[in-house]
Amino acid sequence: MEWKLFADLAEIAGGRAVTVDAEPGDTVGDALDALLDAHPDLRDRVIEDGTVADHINVLRNGRSVRHDEGLDAVLESGDELALFPPVSGGSVGR
Secondary structure, X not given: OEEEEOOHHHHHHOOOEEXXXXXXXXXXXXXXXXXXXXXXXXXXXXXXXXXXXXXXXXXXXXEEHHHOOHHHOXXXXXXXXXXXXXXXXXXXXX
């Protein structure tokens, strides 16, 4: 299974796309654990008090897992996983 990482998360992991040892039938949480095991420097940025930090968005197929089954969502073939840190806004052009 592949994770797409953005902003500083990609920098920490050394790339925007990271393949982990997870497959259909595993959960999003299993895939996240595999990512954090492979790139332990991400753990401090992603995990807070034993769970995914509120400011980190975990997406499955473009939708936050918080809106569905959370980290217990079962992976299916072709799923796309992504991690987004907070996004700060820019200035409004006039």
